[in-house]
Amino acid sequence: xxxxxxxxxxxxxxxxxxxxxxxxxxxxxxxxxxxxxxxxxxxxxxxxxxxxxxxxxxxxxxxxxxxxxxxxxxxxxxxxxxxxxxxxxxxxxxxxxxxxxxxxxxxxxxxxxxxxxxxxxxxxxxxxxxxxxxxxxxxxxxxxxxxxxxxxxxxxxxxxxxxxxxxxxxxxxxxxxxxxxxxxxxxxxxxxxxxxxxxxxxxxxxxxxxxxxxxxxxxxxxxxxxxxxxxxxxxxxxxxxxxxxxxxxxxxxxxxxxxxxxxxxxxxxxxxxxxxxxxxxxxxxxxxxxxxxxxxxxxxxxxxxxxxxxxxxxxxxxxxxxxxxxx
Numbered sequence: 116x117x118x119x120x121x122x123x124x125x126x127x128x129x130x131x132x133x134x135x136x137x138x139x140x141x142x143x144x145x146x147x148x149x150x151x152x153x154x155x156x157x158x159x160x161x162x163x164x165x166x167x168x169x170x171x172x173x174x175x176x177x178x179x180x181x182x183x184x185x186x187x188x189x190x191x192x193x194x195x196x197x198x199x200x201x202x203x204x205x206x207x208x209x210x211x212x213x214x215x216x217x218x219x220x221x222x223x224x225x226x227x228x229x230x231x232x233x234x235x236x237x238x239x240x241x242x243x244x245x246x247x248x249x250x251x252x253x254x255x256x257x258x259x260x261x262x263x264x265x266x267x268x269x270x271x272x273x274x275x276x277x278x279x280x281x282x283x284x285x286x287x288x289x290x291x292x293x294x295x296x297x298x299x300x301x302x303x304x305x306x307x308x309x310x311x312x313x314x315x316x317x318x319x320x321x322x323x324x325x326x327x328x329x330x331x332x333x334x335x336x337x338x339x340x341x342x343x344x345x346x347x348x349x350x351x352x353x354x355x356x357x358x359x360x361x362x363x364x365x366x367x368x369x370x371x372x373x374x375x376x377x378x379x380x381x382x383x384x385x386x387x388x389x390x391x392x393x394x395x396x397x398x399x400x401x402x403x404x405x406x407x408x409x410x411x412x413x414x415x416x417x418x419x420x421x422x423x424x425x426x427x428x429x430x431x432x433x434x435x436x437x438x439x440x441x442x
Contacts, residue, residue, distance in 0.1 A: 161434045163210035176202045211426040216271040223266045282410050291399045298397040301353045305390040310382045312343035317376035317383035328371035361386050
């Protein structure tokens with residue numbers, strides 16, 4: 116299945132710009148008087164300003180939505196109606212954004228489009244990309260145009276919504292003070308896993324590490340450059356996040372402590388506790404960027420909803436109910 120989520124999400128916040136349905140705005144839409152076809156006679160489902168939603172585009176998107184979830188034989192009438200309405204809402208939302216892009220002169224260059232295509236292709240080994248196009252779109256040019264439009268949607272939202280948001284240092288500090296417990300870290304341990312080819316070697320390494328710790332030497336400097344020995348840093352983790360066998364092995368060990376050799380299917384293992392970090396609260400300087408991202412996500416979603424609502428209030432949106440309701 117051909118997916119685009121990594122390539123077209125707005126960079127400024129998590130969650131797509133198509134996650135907000137126009138259920139509120141739909142009540143404001145003009146439902147009568149929609150021209151039933153374009154100048155070439157192609158049937159229209161709706162018109163959004165100068166943007167048209169053809170019946171072919173509408174049913175193509177409905178088919179894709181059905182293919183993503185279940186076969187048509189599995190969907191009842193109510194489910195099909197729900198999907199059709201969601202697709203219409205989505206397409207209207209897209210056309211609103213495309214109209215805004217046209218008014219503000221936002222476009223996607225051939226270089227940007229080629230880079231996006233290369234990024235999508237990179238997710239598919241061998242010839243599987245071409246097969247995915249055939250399975251999902253049939254026509255490569257149709258897929259390429261769809262990607263181009265989605266890139267325009269992304270750029271428009273990024274420039275007209277997320278790019279204009281400002282978050283002050285005071286807001287970040289206020290969020291930090293209101294959520295202090297979120298930044299409390301439990302005791303964490305830095306653990307190194309040592310895999311030995313035999314119990315004899317494991318015991319010898321164990322004894323050297325214990326001796327180094329007893330003499331208050333740096334146990335990390337004990338020579339571990341032995342043929343067949345594998346050493347892996349497990350990172351700085353709270354004890355409850357350690358792998359089960361490691362968690363039990365280092366239970367009660369302080370910095371410099373080493374577990375007894377334990378034999379597993381892949382060799383004999385030792386776990387060396389290199390450091391222990393006591394419970395602490397992360398300072399604001401350490402979490403400022405993560406708070407900024409949270410606030411940007413929250414503000415971005417709210418700003419996007421308000422922006423879409425404003426676009427819909429100002430737009431000429433007409434739906435051809437006769438075509439839309441046709442089964």
